[in-house]
Amino acid sequence: MPEVYRQLDDTLGALLARRKSHGRLRKLSNTPPNSVDFSSNGYLSLSTNPVVQKSLLARLAAEVSASENGNRSRGSRRQILGSGGSRLLDGNSLFAESLESKIAAFHGAEAALLFTSAYDANCGLLGCVPQVGDVIVYDELIHASVHDGMRMSRATKKIPFAHDSMSEASRRRCTGVGASRPARQSKNQGLDDVLRQISESEHVRSGRSNVFVCVEGLYSMDGDVVRLNEVVRSVDRHLPSGNGYIVVDEAHSVGVFGNDGRGLVCQLGLEDRVWARVLGFGKAMGCAGGVVLCSSTTRSYLINYARSLIYTTSMAFTSLASIDVVYSYLMDGGAGPLRQDLEKLIRYTHHQLSVLCVRLQVDRCTLHVQEAPSKSPIIPVFTAYPRSLAEHCQRSGFMVRPIVAPTVPAGSERVRICLHSTNTTGEVDGLCNAIGIWVQDRVAVGRDDESAEDHGVAEPQNVFGRVKPRL
Ligand SMILES: Cc1ncc(COP(=O)(O)O)c(C=O)c1O
Structure with a gap:
């Protein structure tokens, strides 16, 4: 890099370092292949829907050939x-x-x-x-x-x-x-x-x-x-x-x-x-x-x-x-069956997560979900340790993302589960199982290894209280 730009880069680097120290550094990431998508916003899975994909290709092909055969000048x-x-x-x-x-x-x-x-x-x-x-x-x-x-x-x-x-x-x-x-x-x-x-x-x-x-x-x-x-x-x-x-x-x-x-x-x-x-x-x-x-x-x-x-x-x-x-x-009514699948999955997922919380007798700082079933495909799983939980789920093959302050108010950090009509109950069971193992690991280790410095999560406060919970 030319020396003349060094000063600006130093300034930007310092701002990034400050952001990192606050646990707010953003990075681009790729979803590992074969991981189950519980993260993207494509709730109806339309972008991967073969019928939709084929219609689009046919539409584009028709347009190209109309353009070629239409006796139009190139311009x-x-x-x-x-x-x-x-x-x-x-x-x-x-x-x-x-x-x-x-x-x-x-x-x-x-x-x-x-x-x-x-x-x-x-x-x-x-x-x-x-x-x-x-x-x-x-x-x-x-x-x-x-x-x-x-x-x-x-x-x-x-x-x-x-x-x-x-x-x-x-x-x-x-x-x-x-x-x-x-x-x-x-x-x-x-x-x-x-x-x-x-x-x-x-x-x-x-x-x-x-x-x-x-x-x-x-x-x-x-x-x-x-x-x-x-x-x-x-x-x-x-x-x-x-x-x-x-x-x-x-x-x-x-x-x-x-x-x-x-x-x-x-x-x-x-x-x-x-x-x-x-x-x-x-x-x-x-x-x-x-x-x-x-x-x-x-x-x-x-x-x-x-x-x-x-x-x-x-x-x-x-x-x-x-x-x-x-x-x-x-x-053409194509979304109807997809929405029905999605609604069933929303009820199923919420039920499985609620049962998990009750079965594990888990401290609400570690894990809790809303009591009323969700009306939407977005189900937040509240935890004071969102990065640790999300990393564990990702390592287990389930793509979920941590949502931390300031995107959400401090004290309401969560891992967000986004459901899609193509997700299966088996995948939901797998995710719940991974969450259960994570909770049990934390109980077994009996320590809080997620600090603001290491993982960039805001110190639990407000809702969770300032004192970090022990399991
Ligand atoms: C509520 C809301 N409005 C608007 C947008 C912007 O949408 P787009 O990605 O099409 O720019 C988003 C995207 O995240 C959103 O969540």
Whole structure:
């Protein structure tokens, strides 16, 4: 490396070292081949689904031969690998527009606008719609892409509200020895209180300021679902002038909830009460990309002002085709049996984990799960030693990942299990067995060998208490 760059590298190296000392160093990793996937977000296993894969290949082959046989000059052939530019310049296509119409109709929305990712969709939407004088109220656990959108936004106020005030997490208790998991201690007020206070301002009461309320359909860390009907009631109660606009990020709930996977908003019949939805295709849908479902006017506005749409190359035909193929699969009812398999597996896994906790009489610092069965394929296994547990499971052939602070609040560290419709009960048994062995090993060794220095896990505190537990 040239000497002139050394100084900057030293600075960056020092920042990385500091991050490492806090146990927060991120690294890229590969899933070992043949390990059982309990980690990825492809809940319906669509990206590995042979029917979907074959449809996509047939679609691409048809497009290539149409392009070759269409007597077109080389320069005017259909772009297959790329798109040719920004949507506003050369990156638009009739195919993209008809896909948007298909998606909007499927989800009962007036219009849809594709983005290259749900991250871009959130940034684009929140970055340009709220104006000076407006307020954004957001779930304190909302995804980073909403935060980044808010950073770009000109909204005058951005106010977090306590997650548990509108999520099913607050209604769950935990299984494990000892008391149930205390409710998460939030320093933020609940949504209802936040909206009541905001509505005291003359601008908001009169309807001159708009209030955007941002939630996720399914939260990917706890696997809990937003109580969307209550969000709607709260907005109606405090913003009767109609200036409350609910935004639901359905990145994790599309495909998983609702008829044929239409998502949570459709499941609850709230299409007309939610102002905008952001869907992600990178999770249950098994592809990549995102879309905003909104009114036609909002769509036109985004085309004019959303920087993450305007200043980037639009989706390649290969991406559009894969989204199209997956939607056709859902429309043909293909997701139904997959969801049934998944639901059975969710019940089975939760039951097996609960039985394991009871059988092992395990200290809740070491292991506990929520008492109420999960409604989603995301099942957190709470432990003060997430890295140790995850490493053990990985060595045993099961890919699960540790989730530590600051991704989740300190004291609620966990190993996250993500289920897929292609996982089997035998695989779940194998995972539970591995978890059981890990617990027994800890009991046998009778020591706590996971320290913040060695493994980068935040010292157990709050929920788990400052004193490290002994088994
Ligand atoms: C809730 C939520 N919204 C948005 C995104 C961004 O999705 P994408 O991967 O399509 O950018 C994610 C991704 O992790 C997410 O979890």
